[in-house]
Amino acid sequence: MLFAVKMDVDLPADLDPEVKADTIAREKAYSQKLQRSGKWPHIWRCVGQYSNLSVFDVESNDELHDILWGLPLFPYMSIEVTPLAVHPSDINA
Numbered sequence: 001m002l003f004a005v006k007m008d009v010d011l012p013a014d015l016d017p018e019v020k021a022d023t024i025a026r027e028k029a030y031s032q033k034l035q036r037s038g039k040w041p042h043i044w045r046c047v048g049q050y051s052n053l054s055v056f057d058v059e060s061n062d063e064l065h066d067i068l069w070g071l072p073l074f075p076y077m078s079i080e081v082t083p084l085a086v087h088p089s090d091i092n093a
């Protein structure tokens with residue numbers, strides 16, 4: 001199952017710099033592990049925003065939910081999930 005996920009990050013201005021750096025480092029490691037596994041095949045920066053647009057390839061809604069809840073930056077994110085279906089005009093479908 002494919003999902004497009006937009007993640008908007010909003011870190012508090014007064015967040016301790018060490019906590020901020022550690023959380024971002026853990027987020028990167030978590031994301032890259034999932035990218036290598038094939039569960040997170042695309043991640044793109046949204047130009048001009050502290051946001052990304054990602055594609056997840058997972059077995060179920062519950063699996064995606066667990067992945068998103070596990071994001072170290074999850075407490076500082078707004079997340080919008082869009083389930084994807086094959087487009088009838090897709091020449092690769």
Ligand SMILES: O=C(O)CC1=CCC(=O)O1
Pocket residue numbers: 007009027028029031032050051052073
């Ligand atoms: O910077 C972001 O967009 C948040 C994020 C998600 C995965 C990652 O490494 O950073």
